């Protein structure tokens with residue numbers, strides 16, 4: 151190559167290449183700086199360290215992360231018959247745990263996250279709660295989270311979708327305040343600690359336990375305003391029960407089948423976003439001749455997503471439908487269709503409308519809110535709705551199949567003793583009742599009689 155050609159080559163090719171690579175380096179340094187600036191400031195939590203006593207004990211270490219609710223409620227005017235007039239979130243959890251009998255199956259510590267009714271928590275506070283639970287699970291074997299029951303299904307599902315740890319998270323509460331007659335608070339707290347300590351819901355995500363029944367967070371709903379057996383999973387039923395001898399798990403939520411794989415964790419890692427970026431998402435209920443006003447109002451409020459609780463298989467009125475189209479076209483709002491029936495799946499959806507599968511409206515709202523915090527891509531959001539916590543089970547067995555369901559002996563059920571019921575000793579002697587003598591009736595030889603055959607009349 152001549153000197154002339156070399157000179158031209160370096161001017162025409164090398165110099166622009168050099169400038170390009172310089173620019174690329176500068177822009178990646180800039181991107182790192184911007185990302186560093188955007189890195190969310192994460193809250194810190196004063197999670198108690200394990201006590202020396204708990205460190206040396208063989209029992210599992212369970213932490214109760216308390217947020218208040220009726221379980222920590224005090225009856226109005228100290229009236230122990232006030233089931234419905236009380237102040238939720240009054241007593242500190244450390245005092246409540248101290249009032250329980252010493253737990254037989256776990257060492258228990260407490261962390262007071264807050265103390266108020268469930269409906270009083272903001273989504274930003276739930277972001278903090280989720281991080282607090284994960285921080286607690288770095289130290290403890292499992293966590294019980296106490297909340298009010300009113301929005302428990304939303305709080306529990308938010309935790310289910312966001313907690314990174316595979317360790318058990320058990321949400322509980324109560325329908326009657328702590329200090330009234332017949333309260334369910336102490337029993338629910340004790341039993342929830344038992345479930346958490348058993349470790350049996352590891353990889354299940356968050357579960358809810360009240361009234362001795364264990365439910366998947368994704369499936370559970372509050373079904374009655376006052377009754378103590380208010381929690382129910384209308385489509386799938388309970389996961390298991392808490393009985394005296396043991397915690398019994400009869401089925402696993404779909405999520406547990408992804409245990410140990412990268413798909414088990416949702417992409418909603420709250421540590422990677424600031425809580426300020428959590429969007430507003432609303433719910434609109436369909437009814438006879440519903441106007442589009444509810445949708446227009448929410449759009450005006452600045453929502454990024456709306457869940458419709460439709461009639462039947464997700465239907466909405468023409469008024470809502472027109473408002474939905476306008477919100478999509480003019481504001482890019484993402485919609486999720488669910489049913490107001492209380493149970494059942496919704497299919498279909500196209501464009502900015504996503505089918506909510508079998509999530510109820512309040513669960514779908516949490517899922518949409520988190521989805522929109524992590525993606526603007528509707529097809530991505532659609533695939534999350536189709537795949538998180540859903541299942542279409544098919545069993546196939548081949549030579550490599552390992553069946554690992556435990557049977558009673560393997561899960562360590564204590565040997566069942568017959569329950570001892572002590573009868574009171576009668577103070578007086580049992581009266582002797584003499585039975586009348588029964589004489590055998592005389593045997594009468596019966597004549598064998600041919601049965602009379604009846605004609606069957608068949609009418610044409």
Ligand code: ASP
Pocket residue numbers: 218219220221238266267268269297298299300301323324325
């Ligand atoms: N208002 C209460 C709450 O949700 C009800 C409850 O705890 O059950 O906090």
